[in-house]
Amino acid sequence: MNKTKKTSSKRTKGSPKKEKPTVESLQEKRDSSSESEIRNLWKAQKVYAFNEKTSELPTYVIREMPTPVDSLNVDTVRRKIYQDIFLKTEIMRGHTVAYTPLWETFPFSVEAHIIKENISSAANIINFRRQCRQIYSNRLKKQQQKLINLGIFADWSSSERTMESRHETKLFSFFDRLRDSKYLKDELRLSHWCSNCFSPLETGKTAIPLTKSIAFTYVKFPFSSGFEEFGTDVYFAVHLPISQLWEIAGTIAIGIYEKVPFWLTEYEKQYIIFSEPQLKKFAHPNSKRKDLPEPIAKLNLSKLRDCSLTHPLFSLTDLKFFIIPESVHDSLEEQSEKNEMLSGIIPLNPAHHSLSYTICKTMPEIGNFINEQFVSSSSIIPIFDETGRFTEETDILCGLNLVNAIQFISDELEARECLINARNEKKQQLHCEHCNNTSVSRPYRHWFFSNTSSNILEEIPNSQDYWDHYPEDIQTPIQNEIRNINDMSISSQRQWGVPLPVLRCDNCNDLITDKKILRAVRSSIRRGSEHWFRLSVEELLPSDTVCLNCHSKDFRKESTYIESDFSNLLQTLDSSDFKTPIMYASKNVIFSPKATFLKWLGELSILAAAMQLSRPSKESQPFKHIMLHHIAEHVWETEVLEEYIQEYPADVIRHVSILPDIHEVPIKGNxxxxxxxxxxxxxxxxxxxxxxxxxxxxxxxxxxxxxxxxxxxxxxxxxxxxxxxxxxxxxxxxxxxxxxxxxxxxxxxxxxxxxxxxxxxxxxxxxxxxxxxxxxxxxxxxxxxxxxxxxxxxxxxxxxxxxxxxxxxxxxxxxxxxxxxxxxxxxxxxxxxxxxxxxxxxxxxxxxxxxxxxx
Structure with a gap:
């Protein structure tokens, strides 16, 4: 290290040693060689070299919520510096302080970057995940280096274990333990999806609402029964965007809203039934039609209920009418869905249409009828796969790409004289942020941790021995927090993350739950989750595996992943005191906003208690001895740019991050x-x-x-x-x-x-x-x-x-x-x-x- 005494770590070239820099000279790039030498000295002298494998308990263990790898904002730096000041002070007092940084796992931004930059396609899942891991690794190391440059002491080598493939497989065992409990549930849900990027979309992040003027058309559904007195040319008109014509392939019934009138009309020597709102659109002056429908009679909905339609694409399929009561409309939460229902007509496509899905869940009689009538064995089966190609259930569309099939469907309907032109209209639709393609919906099995289906929300707060080692000032708040925790999402539709090791019977859809079989599957992928994708179902399962329900030998993998936040919770639990008896636990030190920490601790406590098996309740505490240092809630998301760290002394950045002005006063403006x-x-x-x-x-x-x-x-x-x-x-x-x-x-x-x-x-x-x-x-x-x-x-x-x-x-x-x-x-x-x-x-x-x- 340079032994020359100096009065400034940052000088304009040629200036005297003791000359204080001007404000303008602050923009000059700082010589950080001194800081680099000091970091090398700390490393060479092993100033902080805590060995977690030692049998000696550390005096303190610093705990933290997962650190983002994407950017370093002021709030994150503030928390890190608070922790570091505590760590450095205590080691100078002769205490041992263990600190292994906890990084967020599988952030959505990583795969979003891969898709946006077209680095890899999710169609090649192995390569896609490899690229995601590389981007994540690079970002983590870059973020880690920023923190090292700020002089933060930590067990950095241990913190990088989250990048190892084998680390992911440790989370499998947690999932299996939860699966054995009464808390793990699954249900069918819809997710937004881009057929061009082959990836799920998240509302508000990668699924962006855009309002555009788009082309519409009327699709004529021929009557197969009913209105025979008017002959064979009787149709039911449905108003659809041309870009969504593919949804007709998934239509399994027609919903009609009971509060909307319907009219039988005569138009161009054919009889066509319109809902009143759609008839008004059809006859609007801006449509510039030479001829307009001639109303014949206002219909009683009971007459339609007894009729059926022929599917315009699949002529052997009949579609039944279902009257949707006003109570369904009133129960809808989304205003856009309420407005859609006011059109009077809802082509029911529950596998790919949010409103249809809600209606079918509310009216189970629809699904019961459809199961026997439509080409699928269930009313909620996707008609296209993860690569955007139509499945074999779609007859003439099988193998076609979703986007390319629209023209084929349009030509087919035109040839069958089932289309009537309509004027363009402005419509808000969700679009993929990456390619601007219109979002579609696909069904998936959603797994969640069900707190409300058990007594766990009351059992933990009311177990007094559970709280004996918690500070009195947080006992009541954390008990109240636990009582108010909602069901926790476990799975998400992603391409990167820890896959859920779930296999189902391809015939009856039952889950494989046999513990010996699941143990064999876990053994096959113990070297890393990538083996889940590389190995076929036959390679994963023992050769004599049969479905206990229908005795079939055909199984399929479920394409779903552990949700990022839930993965963070499991990772935290794995490194916590969850498996440690109270007498062998160190003092856990946390610097965090109180409300944020209590919510996080509440979720960890519930998960730990659910997996405690035969251990006493108090032994399941994720953190046995807590020292919570309250810091203000997050108020400053401004990023601490790399240029700041390079331009100014690290000590200045450290000091600014802990100023009262930073964490007590909300930031206004820039x-x-x-x-x-x-x-x-x-x-x-x-x-x-x-x-x-x-x-x-x-x-x-x-x-x-x-x-x-x-x-x-x-x-x-x-x-x-x-x-x-x-x-x-x-x-x-x-x-x-x-x-x-x-x-x-x-x-x-x-x-x-x-x-x-x-x-x-x-x-x-x-x-x-x-x-x-x-x-x-x-x-x-x-x-x-x-x-x-x-x-x-x-x-x-x-x-x-x-x-x-x-x-x-x-x-x-x-x-x-x-x-x-x-x-x-x-x-x-x-x-x-x-x-x-x-x-x-x-x-x-x-x-x-x-x-x-x-x-």
């Missing part, structure tokens, strides 16, 4: 501008502090030369303690001791910003004063006393500064005292000094006298 302003403001204060400390170093080195000492000494090196000090120097030590006590009080309440301010004020007003005073009064008789006093004051300051601004403290310590890291030394404590009179009053009087003499 957060980036406010952050830059704070960084510049505190960079100047940082330089003032550094200048003061180096003045002390220079004075100390001068005293060392005059005493002829071979190394710097402090009171810790003196056998007789403070007895050798002169009265004035004892007073300086006493003032320093009082400031240290104030610092300790602030540390006890985690007010780290105040600690820095106390140190800053002490250096500016007390340390510099004492140095100036000593320069004017130094003699051969008091030389040794002055020397030991300055050295002791500087040591105490550097040690208290080190957890907050480790690079500055380490730089001065190594250059001044020892090549060994400052964090290798225990905190220096002053022995008690007897001072006559009030220390503060005497000190201020001394200041005043000195200032008067040297005006």
């Amino acid at each position: 957060g980036k501008q406010q952050l830059e302003a704070l960084i510049k403001e505190y960079y100047n204060k940082y330089e003032q502090l550094k200048e003061a400390l180096y003045q002390a170093v220079n004075f100390l080195n001068d005293l060392k030369k005059r005493t002829g000492a071979d190394k710097h000494r402090t009171l810790a090196d003196e056998n007789d303690g403070t007895s050798a000090l002169l009265e004035q120097d004892k007073l300086a030590i006493s003032v320093t001791t009082e400031r240290i006590q104030q610092i300790e009080s602030s540390y006890a309440v985690s007010d780290y910003a105040k600690i820095w301010q106390l140190l800053f004020d002490f250096c500016q007003s007390d340390l510099l004063f004492y140095i100036d005073l000593s320069k004017t009064e130094i003699t051969d008789e008091n030389l040794d006393s002055k020397y030991i006093t300055v050295s002791s004051m500087l040591t105490a300051i550097l040690q208290r500064l080190a957890p907050l601004q480790p690079f500055l403290a380490e730089e001065i310590h190594v250059e001044t005292y020892s090549s060994s890291s400052i964090f290798k030394n225990r905190l220096f404590e002053f022995s008690h000094i007897n001072i006559q009179g009030d220390t503060k009053s005497r000190w201020e009087s001394l200041k005043k006298t000195h200032q008067t003499k040297h005006k």
